[in-house]
Each structure stands twice: as structure tokens, then as C-alpha cells.
Amino acid sequence: MTTLxxxxxxxxxxxxxxxxxxxxxxxxxxxxxxGLVWFNHHMTDPLAISL
Amino acid sequence: xxxxALARQLNALGLLAISAALAxxxxxxxxxxxxxxxxxxxxxxxxxxxxxxxxxxxVHGPRPRHYGFMLLAACFGAAVASRQVLLHIVPGTGSYGAxxxxxxxxxxxxxxxxxxxxxxxxxLLMDRQFERTETAxxxxxxxxxxxxxxxxxxxxxxxxxxxxxxxxxxxxxxxxDPTNYWILGGEPLPxxxx
Numbered sequence: 596m597t598t599l600x601x602x603x604x605x606x607x608x609x610x611x612x613x614x615x616x617x618x619x620x621x622x623x624x625x626x627x628x629x630g631l632v633w634f635n636h637h638m639t640d641p642l643a644i645s646l
Numbered sequence: 647x648x649x650x651a652l653a654r655q656l657n658a659l660g661l662l663a664i665s666a667a668l669a670x671x672x673x674x675x676x677x678x679x680x681x682x683x684x685x686x687x688x689x690x691x692x693x694x695x696x697x698x699x700x701x702x703x704x705v706h707g708p709r710p711r712h713y714g715f716m717l718l719a720a721c722f723g724a725a726v727a728s729r730q731v732l733l734h735i736v737p738g739t740g741s742y743g744a745x746x747x748x749x750x751x752x753x754x755x756x757x758x759x760x761x762x763x764x765x766x767x768x769x770l771l772m773d774r775q776f777e778r779t780e781t782a783x784x785x786x787x788x789x790x791x792x793x794x795x796x797x798x799x800x801x802x803x804x805x806x807x808x809x810x811x812x813x814x815x816x817x818x819x820x821x822x823d824p825t826n827y828w829i830l831g832g833e834p835l836p837x838x839x840x
Binding site: 596614 | 684685687688691692694695697698701702705706711715718719722725726729784785786797800801804805807808811812815817818819820
């Protein structure tokens with residue numbers, strides 16, 4: 596899932612650099628939304644880290 | 647006076663600084679043997695997302711909306727970094743990764759995101775940069791050298807993070823305390839290699 600977020604951001608960078616600001620902004624918004632969902636997942640799942 | 651051209655140059659320098667931070671994270675991953683945890687990766691995501699606002703300012707000219715992108719990404723990153731700081735804030739609860747200059751990377755990340763928020767707020771106060779007196783490059787090929795280098799660096803690092811995150815985590819979810827790359831079978835690395 597984190598891979599997907601990086602892929603969306605890479606696409607957003609590429610699209611922005613080729614001159615299309617609005618589609619790039621939409622890709623950025625999508626990446627941020629998926630990031631928030633994934634952060635919520637990691638905030639609420641029981642972490643198996645060595646505390 | 648912060649002219650649009652000067653603002654674009656400052657944003658290009660900011661983009662290089664973000665790229666340097668991401669490159670340093672890679673240095674620690676590959677030469678320090680610290681595999682990034684899921685929250686560490688989300689902080690990299692947020693740092694990369696901050697770069698989007700900077701890139702938009704460099705390519706399409708400074709606009710309040712682009713600083714808004716940076717603020718949203720930095721708030722997201724600060725929330726993730728705070729979560730990780732709070733996981734380890736109680737004495738005796740350990741830490742993740744090796745410290746750098748006395749602080750762990752997630753603490754540095756929190757400091758960095760707070761600086762981005764502060765810097766964006768200060769830059770938003772400088773209205774002159776938003777005047778439409780100059781034409782923004784609009785695309786990569788029309789950028790000056792500094793802009794081209796900065797944009798290339800962030801795109802390469804974002805693409806590299808896509809590949810290495812997939813190699814570490816696979817298609818779904820990273821291990822909470824990763825010891826090896828998913829693509830290598832997930833078996834723990836020998837202690838000497840970590």
C-alpha cells in the first residue's frame with residue numbers, strides 16, 4: 596500500500612513537470628487520502644514492535 | 647522583496663533540501679543497515695509530498711495553493727512522526743533505529759515538518775511573489791538549471807522509493823519491525839549485515 600502512495604506521488608511529480616497542474620493536484624490529493632487511510636490503519640492496529 | 651523568480655529559486659533550493667533528506671534516509675538504509683518501519687516509510691511519503699508543493703512552485707510559479715499542498719503534507723508528516731515519538735516517549739520503551747546527532751530519525755522528522763510549516767507560513771506572508779508579473783516556466787524543459795536539477799532529483803527519489811518500498815514490503819503491508827526485504831524472502835539479514 597505504501598508503494599501505491601509513492602507511485603501516485605511519482606506520477607503527480609511527472610504530470611506536474613510536464614505542465615498539467617490540475618491532474619497533478621488530483622493525483623497529489625489521492626496520494627494524501629490513501630496516506631491518511633494507511634496511517635489510520637497503522638495507528639489502530641496492534642504493533643508487534645519490541646517495546 | 648520576494649519576486650516570483652526569487653521565490654521559484656528558493657523553492658528549488660527547498661526541493662533540493664527535501665531530496666537531500668530523502669537521500670540521507672537511503673544512505674542510512676543501505677549503509678547503516680536500518681530498514682525503515684511502516685511509520686518511517688509514511689514519514690518519507692510525507693516528506694516526498696512536501697516536495698510536491700515545492701515542485702509546483704518551481705514549475706508553475708508560486709501560488710498560495712501550492713503552499714497549501716506543502717502545509718497539508720507537513721501536517722500529515724508531523725502527525726505520523728508524533729505518533730512514532732509517542733510510541734517511545736516513556737522511559738524504558740526502547741526506540742527504533744540508531745540515533746543521529748542525539749535524536750532518532752522520527753524526532754528529526756517531526757522537527758523538519760514543524761520547520762516546513764513555519765517556513766510555509768512565513769513565505770505565505772510575502773504577497774509580492776504571487777503577482778502575475780512574469781510568466782512561469784510551466785514545464786520542465788523551460789526551467790533554469792537549478793530548477794531542472796531539483797525537479798529531476800525529487801522525481802528520481804520518489805520513483806526509487808516506489809521500487810525499494812515494494813522490495814521491502816511487497817504489495818500489501820510492511821512488517822512492523824522489518825528485518826529483511828520481502829523480495830528476498832523476508833528472512834532476517836545476518837547480524838553483521840544489519
